[in-house]
Amino acid sequence: MNRIEQLLGDQLKKARLKKGLTQEQLAELSGLHRTYIGSVERGERNITVKNLYKILLAMNCSLGDFFKSF
Numbered sequence: 001m002n003r004i005e006q007l008l009g010d011q012l013k014k015a016r017l018k019k020g021l022t023q024e025q026l027a028e029l030s031g032l033h034r035t036y037i038g039s040v041e042r043g044e045r046n047i048t049v050k051n052l053y054k055i056l057l058a059m060n061c062s063l064g065d066f067f068k069s070f
Contacts, residue, residue, distance in 0.1 A: 006043030011069055012055065013041040019059050029058035 016026050016037075023041070027034040031054060039045045040055075056066055 002043070002046070005046055007070065008047065008052075009041040009043040011066065014069075015056075015059055015061055015066065016041075019061075021059065026055065026058060030054045031058075 016023070021029070023037045024034045027037045030037075030051075032051060036045070036051075037055070040047050040051075053063070056063060
């Protein structure tokens, strides 16, 4: 597992929990599958910018705000 994928996954999970969303709810809002969300959060996937944008849009979070926390 690559460190950047793990960092990104950890940040996504923190943002999701801060919004009070389950992985299933986030998946539904973003149009992605729940297992995909889980694998991204665990750092198992190299997420595309397009899918990252979909997830952040579903959480009403800008790319800039998301990356400020890195």
